[in-house]
Amino acid sequence: MKKKPHSAPTETLPPEVRPGQSIELLKELHILTRDGKLNQDSRRKLKQVYHLFQFIEPLLRELPQQGRAATLADHGAGKSYLGFIIYDLFFKSLEEGRIYGVETRAELVERSKALAERLGFGRMSFLNISAADAAADEALPERIDVVTALHACDTATDDAIAFGLEKQARAMVLVPCCQAEVAAQLRGQKALALSRTPLAELWRHPLHTREIGSQLTNVLRCLYLEACGYSVSVTELVGWEHSMKNELIVARYTGQKKRSAAARLHALLGQFGLGSLAAERYPLAPLPEPAAAAETEEAAG
Numbered sequence: 001m002k003k004k005p006h007s008a009p010t011e012t013l014p015p016e017v018r019p020g021q022s023i024e025l026l027k028e029l030h031i032l033t034r035d036g037k038l039n040q041d042s043r044r045k046l047k048q049v050y051h052l053f054q055f056i057e058p059l060l061r062e063l064p065q066q067g068r069a070a071t072l073a074d075h076g077a078g079k080s081y082l083g084f085i086i087y088d089l090f091f092k093s094l095e096e097g098r099i100y101g102v103e104t105r106a107e108l109v110e111r112s113k114a115l116a117e118r119l120g121f122g123r124m125s126f127l128n129i130s131a132a133d134a135a136a137d138e139a140l141p142e143r144i145d146v147v148t149a150l151h152a153c154d155t156a157t158d159d160a161i162a163f164g165l166e167k168q169a170r171a172m173v174l175v176p177c178c179q180a181e182v183a184a185q186l187r188g189q190k191a192l193a194l195s196r197t198p199l200a201e202l203w204r205h206p207l208h209t210r211e212i213g214s215q216l217t218n219v220l221r222c223l224y225l226e227a228c229g230y231s232v233s234v235t236e237l238v239g240w241e242h243s244m245k246n247e248l249i250v251a252r253y254t255g256q257k258k259r260s261a262a263a264r265l266h267a268l269l270g271q272f273g274l275g276s277l278a279a280e281r282y283p284l285a286p287l288p289e290p291a292a293a294a295e296t297e298e299a300a301g
């Protein structure tokens with residue numbers, strides 16, 4: 001049976017808890033202890049989620065004016081902290097709109113479904129699928145307004161971007177996690193074009209290979225989004241003291257597809273010996289003219 005979400009008197013709660021917020025939810029997510037306290041770890045988590053919400057809320061508010069209820073898909077949802085808190089703070093008081101959580105771990109999906117049911121959060125759906133399969137899944141609508149991915153592992157952020165492009169998302173809010181794909185390529189190819197330059201020092205040590213791999217991946221992601229018609233901002237999610245994976249990429253659809261971004265993207269892939277990633281990861285970024293012509297000639301034999 002659904003329970004009516006309740007809120008405790010705010011004066012007994014930590015100041016981080018907002019008026020009207022479901023205390024039951026915060027306890028279920030172990031953000032609040034049973035006696036209504038916040039520990040250091042949950043304070044950090046809540047701070048991250050609020051920081052993200054500050055970017056997401058205005059994006060969601062813009063959408064209903066365009067005649068449709070807002071939809072949001074969260075990739076690599078985990079325990080769905082982000083989805084639940086956004087629902088509680090934004091969707092709960094509305095009549096329509098829906099949040100979809102995409103998560104590969106079945107037990108987390110089941111837990112989230114049960115929690116949403118208990119709280120009466122009726123417009124939340126949890127799908128036990130990978131981010132890569134989400135675009136083709138019939139449980140999701142043809143269009144999604146906002147795509148989020150908070151620390152979705154490895155290439156799941158790339159899959160979330162591909163999903164957002166397919167679903168014509170108006171905005172994507174991404175906090176990438178560790179990334180191994182580009183680092184593995186750097187190790188394998190040794191970025192041939194750059195290997196004799198001092199720049200090769202940037203990835204000589206394994207730790208640096210991993211870091212520059214992540215950095216390069218995020219740069220490529222931003223260029224790809226710009227090439228696909230999004231304006232992109234990159235800031236910090238929270239201070240360095242809270243998390244090492246704190247790059248926040250916010251992309252908003254403008255429709256202006258930047259050819260220069262596509263050209264830079266392909267140039268970077270070429271310089272770093274990453275050309276083999278182009279077709280899978282960046283299929284919608286057009287090759288610059290001479291390169292496209294050379295490819296056509298090559299294909300024609």
Ligand SMILES: C[S@@+](CC[C@H](N)C(=O)[O-])C[C@H]1O[C@@H](n2cnc3c(N)ncnc32)[C@H](O)[C@@H]1O
Nearest residue numbers: 076077078103104105130131150151152153156
């Ligand atoms: C580090 S956790 C982050 C969870 C949540 N977003 C958060 O910040 O609390 C990453 C989650 O992504 C899920 N995941 C990893 N790869 C995925 C994929 N390709 N598609 C969907 N979920 C994925 C993992 O099972 C895990 O629950």
